[in-house]
Amino acid sequence: MKTLLWLVLSIGLAGPLLAGWLPGEIHEVRAYVYDYTQEKDRMALLKGGKLHAGIINKGGAKLSDEQVERLKEAIRSSKERVPGAFCYMPHHGFVFFNKQGRPMGHIELCFQCGNVDSSPRGLPEREWDWKAIRKLLEELKIPILKEDADYTKLFEEQS
Secondary structure (H helix, E strand, O other): OHHHHHHHHHHHHHHHHHOOOOOOOOOEEEEEEEOHHHOOOOOOOEEOOEEOOOEOOOOOEEOOHHHHHHHHHHOOOOOEOOOOOOOOOOOEEEEEEOOOOOEEEEEEEOOOOOOEEEEOOOOOOEOOOHHHHHHHHHHOOOOOOOOHHHHHHHHHHHO
């Protein structure tokens, strides 16, 4: 019965966007900024359940319930996504954690080129509300810088 109730609520609250995308109930969402250049063969924020070594804000910034809902709205759209430039240098992302504190999936984005990625695969390819995501990151005091070198410098200052 609990499972059925959770399923009905999650579909009703998250709509088709998150229904079936993540393997379980979202308990917590944290925002991260990272320097992807700190790992030579990996740009992804989350891989194999491990966070990237270049994370600048260790522990991430926890989103409130209201901010989680705004994030869901920002990545939900009826418009098909038009891919950005061919570059992809992600520095920002959101990780979705289960009740046990284990990461279930993530979304990451590159403000420089407008491209995005997610895990697990299956998140619908839709146009995201970049202004709303930028506002969330600003509220969480997560910097959005201009150049890769700026993120490397910030990483080195935090280490």
